[in-house]
């Protein structure tokens with residue numbers, strides 16, 4: 001069970017506001033938009049992937065203490081659908097393989 005970043009008391013995973021200290025745990029009160037908070041004096045940007053690759057243009061960078069887009073640079077990479085279900089090479093090139101077979105059969109038919 002997660003803990004509130006301000007009062008450190010246990011809270012439910014889907015809590016929007018901490019029932020103990022009233023700290024808002026989601027951005028704009030939207031349950032699907034997590035609001036990440038720095039737990040100490042180090043800003044979130046110091047460990048954020050968007051700061052590391054210089055793609056963030058948020059005005060609070062590089063001193064953000066709260067952020068909705070924070071992505072921990074040390075977190076394991078999220079698997080994409082193609083990582084889980086890789087597409088074989090022949091399926092990616094099925095059109096060209098079919099075209100090549102058609103040309104080959106046409107040439108063989110013309111020669112015989």
Ligand code: SF4
Nearest residue numbers: 045048051056058067
């Ligand atoms: S996304 Fe947020 S935490 Fe990451 S660099 Fe930008 S402002 Fe900082």
Ligand SMILES: [Zn+2]
Nearest residue numbers: 004007018021
């Ligand atoms: Zn709290």
